[in-house]
Amino acid sequence: MSADYGYAFGDDEAARRRLELVDAVFSPTSRTFLAQLGERYGAPQLAVDLGCGIGRTTRMLHEATGAERTVGLDASGDAIHEASRHTTGSLEFLTHDLSEDPLPIAHVDVLYGRLVLTHLAEPAARLQAWSEHLAAGGVLAVEEIAATDADHPALADHLGVVADLLAASGRDLHAGARLPSEVPPLRVAVDTTAEVRADAPTAARMFRMNLPGLARSAGTLDDGGALLARVQALDAPLGAVVERDEAGTVTWTLRHLALERA
Template identity: 30%
Template sequence: MKTPLSYVFDNDHPEAADRHGQLPAILDEFTIARLSSLGDLTGLRCLETGAGGGSIADWLARATGPSGRVLATDVNTRHLPPSPSYDVLVHDLEKDPVPDGPWDVIHARLVLLHLPGREAVLRRLASALAPGGALVLEDFETTFRKLVLAAPSPQAAELVDLYHELLVERVLPAHGNDPTWAGRVPAAMLEAGLTDVDTVIHSRSWPGGTAGALLIAANIAQAREDFLAAGMTEAQLAELGRLVADPRLLVRGHFTYSTIGRRPSA
């Protein structure tokens, strides 16, 4: 019997808290701008899947107000605050039915690219929308090279390039991740019957010591054995840990594709 693929960035890992601190710093401003583009959210029913540390669920709770409803789900909710301003549900997007809706807004950030059954999940989420409701999917597109914008040495740049190459070609695919998924979401939404499909692509630079660079260290910490199995050495991993804190390093964040599609009103 085939062993199920495991999620590479498990919330039970001791380093997971670092990721849940860095990802909001990298992405929340962009995500909030995209959700705000949907219009007034007051009173709406919102489903936040793969809620992580809950920063976007918390923002949605404030945006929808007391007359709205926000449900935050994750396969492991341990990083959500103990008394959140929204409802919480332990939930597996691939195995469990979509929580009862219908939903006016469904948001998933850095979730579907990790799920082998991502196309089927997208269709189920689209079907759970209320008429006129919006599905907002945000994922990294990691196949683009040239991550290093500046480095303290050519050898340092080569080391970051090696990390990125192994992450995209070996580490993530071994756990069911599809680095090309973000660019395929618009077509998948249209095939699922959604309309007004719109994608905005975001990225910016991050010097060593800031969230976008330190995410490299968090990735290595959580997938250390995978990187070693892919051919990196302990010395290389240690050097990367030092390098991502060096302000002379300047990296480009992964391109984030934010795609919105709406269920037809009639």
């Protein structure tokens, strides 16, 4: 999703490069989660990636589940254009704002989203709305941050700024901790947590790529001056972490939630 649709991290070339880093850090855990769903439900006819960005998660979803057809949805036309450059006959990408109903596709066997609900207001309502697009026996699966921990002050400061910026626009960095496990008429199939870790230089590179998008988002807030100053103050310490190869770790606790339609 682009900044215009509530995505705080921006929609430019740096933001898309950041998505490549995010994918490298998070995808091993995501593939395990999706493979487990594949073992439970078999290969779906239709899988949909909610908030697909430049398409890396869409390809992962397609490969991990063995879906016959996989569709990626994102509000960013630029991201969809980039994703569509490398499509095959079984992959498709459509521009769609996930805060709006209905989705442009129905009777879905697997609806999947990674780190997307944190950028949407009322995530529980989004789950409820998306559930209506599942086929009988379909599953809605999400990975969302439930907690974060950083043992380096520059990284902890960045996470604090992101949390405050999201909260200022009615969103939640730790949306995973507050997702409901009951979304009628769906029933819980999986509700677990998994940890993802990155060393300090890797996290700092990823976080530093956030800064232009965070600055633009802070600038849209009526009282965003203090947040903007905090964003701007992050650049030098994050750069130092990278340049000096400083020690430290960031740990994200992800909630893996899979809800199935009877």
